Amino acid sequence: MSSTASVRHETIKRGSVWVNGPLIVGAGPSGLAVAACLKTQNVPFIILERAHCIASLWQNRTYDRLRLHLPKQFCHLPNLPFPGHFPQYPTRTQFVSYLESYAKRFGIKPRFGEAAIAGRYDGTCGMWRVSTGAGAEYICQWLVVATGENGERVVPEIEGLPEFGGEVVHASEYKSGAGYKGKKVLVVGCGNSGMEICLDLCQHNALPSMVVRDSVHVLPREVFGKSTFEMAVAMMNWLPLWLVDRILLILARLALGNTEKYGLKRPATGPFQLKKTKGKTPVLDIGTVEKIKSGKIKVVSGVNKFFHGEAELVDRRRLDVDAVILATGYRSNVHSWLQESEFFSKDGQTKTPFPDGWKGENGLYSVGFTRRGLSGVFSDAVRAAEDIGRIWKEERSQAKKFLAYRRRCNSQL
Numbered sequence: 103m104s105s106t107a108s109v110r111h112e113t114i115k116r117g118s119v120w121v122n123g124p125l126i127v128g129a130g131p132s133g134l135a136v137a138a139c140l141k142t143q144n145v146p147f148i149i150l151e152r153a154h155c156i157a158s159l160w161q162n163r164t165y166d167r168l169r170l171h172l173p174k175q176f177c178h179l180p181n182l183p184f185p186g187h188f189p190q191y192p193t194r195t196q197f198v199s200y201l202e203s204y205a206k207r208f209g210i211k212p213r214f215g216e217a218a219i220a221g222r223y224d225g226t227c228g229m230w231r232v233s234t235g236a237g238a239e240y241i242c243q244w245l246v247v248a249t250g251e252n253g254e255r256v257v258p259e260i261e262g263l264p265e266f267g268g269e270v271v272h273a274s275e276y277k278s279g280a281g282y283k284g285k286k287v288l289v290v291g292c293g294n295s296g297m298e299i300c301l302d303l304c305q306h307n308a309l310p311s312m313v314v315r316d317s318v319h320v321l322p323r324e325v326f327g328k329s330t331f332e333m334a335v336a337m338m339n340w341l342p343l344w345l346v347d348r349i350l351l352i353l354a355r356l357a358l359g360n361t362e363k364y365g366l367k368r369p370a371t372g373p374f375q376l377k378k379t380k381g382k383t384p385v386l387d388i389g390t391v392e393k394i395k396s397g398k399i400k401v402v403s404g405v406n407k408f409f410h411g412e413a414e415l416v417d418r419r420r421l422d423v424d425a426v427i428l429a430t431g432y433r434s435n436v437h438s439w440l441q442e443s444e445f446f447s448k449d450g451q452t453k454t455p456f457p458d459g460w461k462g463e464n465g466l467y468s469v470g471f472t473r474r475g476l477s478g479v480f481s482d483a484v485r486a487a488e489d490i491g492r493i494w495k496e497e498r499s500q501a502k503k504f505l506a507y508r509r510r511c512n513s514q515l
């Protein structure tokens with residue numbers, strides 16, 4: 103007994119922080135949402151954030167013209183709806199100001215500049231131990247992973263890119279097309295980022311070409327003035343997913359025409375089925391398809407390699423290129439710091455599908471790994487906080503009983 107205690111004592115660093123309540127890693131929408139739900143139950147917590155602000159994805163790694171692309175009723179966090187004057191699709195600035203007031207309303211004060219760099223479950227003491235780049239170690243009974251599905255950018259290694267010579271940026275560094283007037287810009291990737299960046303470039307009189315290396319589902323953001331996403335969600339209550347997908351593809355054909363004619367080949371699996379199984383988000387079009395049809399945006403095949411000022415495509419064509427924007431997506435960073443393989447899969451997503459992927463073993467939780475955007479964040483945060491709150495209260499009442507018992511025993515001595 104005493105030897106175990108001394109081993110434990112030795113392995114716990116002098117400056118370690120024992121967390122009273124859960125440790126939340128990440129202060130994006132997910133971290134803030136779970137923190138707010140804990141606050142409403144008076145459960146204490148510590149929240150770590152690697153950046154120096156909340157919601158760093160939204161504040162630092164998105165472009166100026168970005169808006170939420172799902173209607174606002176699918177995007178607010180628990181316990182605080184968006185202000186009534188917000189439009190149907192709030193702007194990035196509005197969303198950030200909502201998150202700022204959310205943090206303020208619930209008194210959430212993240213520890214900024216603290217990136218989790220290592221985390222593991224210590225079976226000896228039955229606690230999670232998380233080290234940060236700032237040199238601290240946090241020891242906690244509950245660990246909530248809220249670092250996001252988009253924690254790191256995906257930057258492909260394409261032959262010759264270092265020799266290209268022109269500007270190369272990832273979509274997360276792109277702010278606006280203002281500096282690209284008259285430039286031939288190759289946008290690699292045709293997800294929502296690539297499509298919207300091309301549109302932005304067009305509107306700033308640049309000359310964008312968009313790489314579509316395989317296939318993509320493009321749906322109109324609205325059909326007959328109604329949100330396509332909202333319609334899909336309503337249909338899913340009554341119809342199987344394959345049928346919802348069929349209907350959506352018919353609507354897309356009516357609204358956008360045959361997009362395959364313009365190089366936008368559709369995947370064999372339907373758009374929502376693909377989102378569910380592979381996490382690949384369909385593009386919600388806000389005008390890019392029109393620009394492709396009018397030839398203002400060129401669709402090109404995959405890139406083979408780069409030369410100085412040029413790109414060679416898979417179809418052997420050569421393009422003159424002034425700048426490259428890699429709209430090649432993001433990945434989770436969970437495996438770069440958390441030593442765990444039961445709950446999180448190799449790609450840093452949770453193994454159990456929605457809505458049950460929020461709880462692991464030994465006090466491990468995840469919020470925001472549902473492949474369902476902000477509506478998934480809402481669902482996970484409420485469930486995780488309720489579960490932690492319940493256990494927290496049970497343990498506290500047991501501890502209180504124990505202390506009262508000790509006091510009684512002491513007074514009888």
Ligand SMILES: Cc1cc2nc3c(=O)[nH]c(=O)nc-3n(C[C@H](O)[C@H](O)[C@H](O)COP(=O)(O)OP(=O)(O)OC[C@H]3O[C@@H](n4cnc5c(N)ncnc54)[C@H](O)[C@@H]3O)c2cc1C
Binds near residue numbers: 132253475
């Ligand atoms: C351009 C873009 C637009 C989007 N638009 C929509 C939309 O309209 N609707 C929608 O529903 N979803 C949208 N999404 C999906 C988006 O992921 C969610 O909206 C939302 O940001 C998820 O919140 P999160 O807190 O889980 O992740 P994030 O917003 O990524 O927040 C995670 C936080 O954790 C921090 N962090 C990461 N790693 C560490 C670490 N090791 N230690 C400490 N802190 C760490 C990050 O700095 C960040 O602040 C969009 C995504 C992108 C990229």
Ligand SMILES: NC(=O)C1=CN([C@@H]2O[C@H](COP(=O)(O)OP(=O)(O)OC[C@H]3O[C@@H](n4cnc5c(N)ncnc54)[C@H](OP(=O)(O)O)[C@@H]3O)[C@@H](O)[C@H]2O)C=CC1
Binds near residue numbers: 168292295296315431
């Ligand atoms: N609110 C909004 O309006 C917006 C929302 N978002 C969301 O942010 C998330 C990330 O979106 P996004 O940044 O577009 O990332 P995505 O992962 O959705 O798309 C990445 C794209 O890059 C392509 N790609 C990756 N590597 C290469 C390569 N080596 N060569 C050629 N193409 C490549 C992919 O092709 P392939 O499919 O073949 O792998 C895919 O087309 C999504 O969930 C999206 O919905 C993004 C922007 C705006």
Ligand SMILES: O=C(O)C(=O)Cc1c[nH]c2ccccc12
Binds near residue numbers: 172384386
């Ligand atoms: O924008 C995103 O990344 C999202 O994850 C939001 C979202 C969740 N489910 C969808 C289905 C179609 C388009 C966007 C989304």
